[in-house]
Amino acid sequence: MSEEAPIETEDPQDLTEELEADEVPSLQLDGAITLVILLGSLGLLAHSLRVDTVMLGNSADPGPRFWPHLILGVIAVSAVLNLGIIYKRYGQESVLLVPTKSVITEGFNRRFRDLSTEEWEFYGIIVATAVYLIFLSRVGYLLTTPLYLFAFGWILKYRRPLVLGVTSLIVSTGIFVAFRIYMNIALPYGDGIFRSFHLAVEALF
């Protein structure tokens, strides 16, 4: 009986341990974000040193590299400081600034094996938006947008296809008419046959 008890009880010590176990991968991600920022700033700094600049006019001008170098320097210094903060706060043993292969693999498996409904929706929305953007310029606004909006609602578990379809169509067309016809802002027409389709629709208005 006493052996089963710890599973059910909410001992503050257990909760603390659970919290810390949850925090570790997050802190590693925080460290990873800072590390990416640090490496990015150093990479950009190196890149800008390779680019030739021509000094025009007054030699007192510090040149086009000066301001970006100053900023990239601040980014690098603050990123190092932040890594130090993470390291100092949580200690060398509980947090590795650079996640090891096993930590990454475990984290990856945990993330994608036990996805909640909301997480599925989250990734679904990102993929749907990326796919939409890929096809938007090729197929055009009027054909892709209603499909994207329908998919968006469907991914978010809205299961009234007629309402969703009609809303998607009305919103897409409304935006097209408002922006293209009244505000003279051209939305993507697509290529080839899709372009002809958009021009034909535009002629209707």
Place this chain on the structure above:
Amino acid sequence: MVVEQLVGGFANILTNPLNLFVFAVALTLGLFSGAIPGMNGTMTVVLMIPITFSMDPVTAIMMLSVIYAAAVYAGSISAIMFKVPGAPEAIMTTLDGYPMNQRGELKRAIRTAVFSSAFGGVVGTIILIFFSPVLSDLATQLSDPEYFAVIVLGLALISTIGSGNVVKSTMTLSIGLFLGTVGLDPLQSMQRFTFGFELLQSGVSLIPVILGLFAVTEVLKQVYTGGHMLGESDEDTGGFQLRDLVPPFRYIKRFPKLLSVNSVLGTMIGILPGAGATTGALFGYTFGQRIVPKSVREKFGTGVQEGIVAPESANNAAASGAFVPLLTLGIPGSATTAVILAAFILHGIRPGPELLTTQGTLVYTIFAALLLANVTMLLANQPFVSIFTKIRHLPRPILLMLIMAFTIIGSYATRNIMFDLWLMLLFGLVGFLFERYNYSIAPLIIGLVLGPLAEPALRRGLIKAQGEYIVFLQRPISAVLIIAAVLVFFIPLIQDSGIVGKIVDRLFRDGGEVKP
């Protein structure tokens, strides 16, 4: 004399049916263009210019000015309701307005925004009416070192906005500043960080970054957490009531310092060429945070009314302030006033020091229109907002879908290039990660807005001083501003920790914490 001419300006609008009609149309257009993401005051003013060809210059310029003033106000509506700034000027309003909405205080948040906007707009216009010549003289005295020093002061204020974790805020501010360097350098037009990509030559566009960081991030956050954008317990969002027409004058008593100081500050920012209402809002929010009691300051960003009063009073005042250099020097104070300047020229009028005497009717009709627009917004706000609050009855997936549709179009419409849409998505994901790991987003936007203003001022200042950096401390105004910037950066850290030794402790606060 001034009052007489102002009365003449009011009479010109109120007694002329055409002017009155144009005023009403301009106000409505401005409100809608500000409230709908993807449209903004500048775009609407541009679109309306051809329509003004057939108009009398007074009617035409009045119309464009009213659109501008109304759009600056209306950007706050979608910022508060959906965390989607309808216009860049409303960026800072999202920080406290949206949390208030989520707590079920939508109506109070909007009422605060409207009142502060109107107050700032009226104060800015009054300053414009009575002090234009003096202020334009002052503006001509300022040179690049002073201009750079003002921006440094603005950047230093982030120690307040990001006082939870100064290191991370400095990092995101610098990322924003860096993004502002992408493209052609402002003095020699050399390509920087474009990697041979032609679209990057014109730089990173502000609108897709804002919409990505605020709107897409919020949509993703709502999806990820299964949350709702609109607060459920807002009891006072019922139908329109007659008492809603009465402006909440009690706010003058409640926020006297914030309203007055930020309105004057916003006007001063607006006077600086190129600064505009967005910069006014950034300064207003960060400066406002410094002048409120510590107990309120610590709650900034969590949904306090002061967090709405500060940027809203400043951005509308800045919109009025931007007219000072336009009317008295012929130099636009913002993007929208640059377009209005084009309209002046199209109608054969060249703004300058003589405009007040040669075109008195025109100038005072503009002044009267700006005052009238702010007062009308205060009264007509509630019926207008009621239209938007109907959106709360939509199912959550449909609402998120609509926000995403307008965000996408808004990002695309500014430059009509697909690249901006990818930028929007990228910054949406970046914003999501940043928010999750306590990297403040607001400093990034501040950096992106102020960076392109800072660099040319710094380099031109150095060129004029033959490369001597000491020039920034030799000129009195510049020196005072730089010293103020240093103090403003360090004082919050010292203030909150008590002794210098605790500054380090302050820097280490919140490192790596994950938001629930």
